[in-house]
Amino acid sequence: MGAYDDRFGSILIGSWLSSMLYALVVTQVYQYFRLFPTDAMYRKGLVLSTLFFCTVALVADYANVYMPTVTFWGNAEKVNIQYWPVPLFVTTSTFVGVLVNSFLIHRFYSLSKNLCTSIFLSLLMILGFAGSFMVAITLQQFSLYTSRDKAKTAALVWTVSTALTDIGIAGALIWQLLSMKSSFKETQSRIRRLIIQTVQTGCTTSVVSIITLVSYLIKNDSNIPTACNFVIAPLYALTLLSNFNLRQRADPVSGSGRSTSEGNTVRMDGIHVHRTAVVTVDANKTGTEHQQYHNSSKDTKVPDF
Known part of the structure; x- marks a missing residue:
């Protein structure tokens, strides 16, 4: 039975970690709607869309663990097949990253007006999403666990592009914030807090993306990269929600907190x-x-x- 530690143990642990992070996501979503009830509709829609795709990805994570360890346990032929949850969590988790990174790229452009860098980061993001989509299609066509090598090229495009996008967005935002100067101590202190926040949130997804890439390059027949991918969606969601919830609270009278x-x-x-x-x-x-x-x-x- 120890032979299944890598294949099923890793994704089981990944589902546990994903569940804990998802609980934090739900808490942050509740806090967002409580603190900022007058926010723009596009922000509320972004938060709800992110929560929806995180939920779908988590359900797919659970199903991916449940089917081989419960439904088909003891059937050597069935447990070697990758079923519908695998393509589902690949695409939904990546789509969460696309939503969050699109927002951050828009923020960077609004702050810097640097069109070339914004376009470059957007192209990297789109390339990563295309790679994940190709991985999902390939795994659907070649469902045997031993056929994972057929998705190797698409998986490399996906993981490399995702890691570069996360690192690029965090680096661009930090560089832009460092270039901002102010004669107001309070504003300068706020800039420093934003830099620390960008490092903390941006590095989290970047580190997980790099771990996913390295683990796949070292042993691409392992389920450790899959387990890492389980936690990436809630981490992206927490990045978005931390950006929203760390703002100045709404004014208790007007509710807007605008002035x-x-x-x-x-x-x-x-x-x-x-x-x-x-x-x-x-x-x-x-x-x-x-x-x-x-x-x-x-x-x-x-x-x-």
């Missing part, structure tokens, strides 16, 4: 405007003194990730 004022400083979702008054006295006016007031402002825009 607050403190003395001469106005804060609007990361835009800090400091007002100063300059008084000019014109003594040349006969019998009167003319006073001219001029308002000047500085602003530094920090995006809400």
Whole structure:
């Protein structure tokens, strides 16, 4: 029975880890809708779509473990076949990554206006999704566990492109945030927090993608890359939700949290405007003194990730 440790034990452990991460995803989704009820509909739709595909991927993970270890246990021929859950979790987990990375690439473009880098990252993301789709089709056509080599080329395209996309997005965002300067201590502190957040969330999916790639290159007949792929979808979802939930909380009165004022400083979702008054006295006016007031402002825009 120890011969099945690699094949079934790895995906069983992967399903446990995926379940724990999924519980965190559900908690973060609840927190998002509680804290930001007035968010734009596209953000709410993105969160719900991500949760839906994470749920489908988790069900596929469970089915992929259940069928060989329960339904067909003891049937040597049946347990060597990869059934419908395998292509399903491959495509759904990758689609979660596409949703999250599309949002992050859009954020990067909105922040930097760097069209070339944004297009390059988008092409890498699309290439990774195409590779995962080809893996799913190949596994559906050649369902024997021993026929996994037929999907090797597509699997390499998928894993390499995914790892490069995650690393590229995290690196581009960090580089752009490092280039931002502000004379406001609070804004500069917020930029530093965003850099730390980008490193933490971006490196998580990047590291898992690299582990998946390395484990596949070392032993492509193992189920360890499959187990790694089990956790990638909830990790992507947590990346998205952490970007949303770490924003400034909504104002308890208006619910929007869009604008607050403190003395001469106005804060609007990361835009800090400091007002100063300059008084000019014109003594040349006969019998009167003319006073001219001029308002000047500085602003530094920090995006809400």
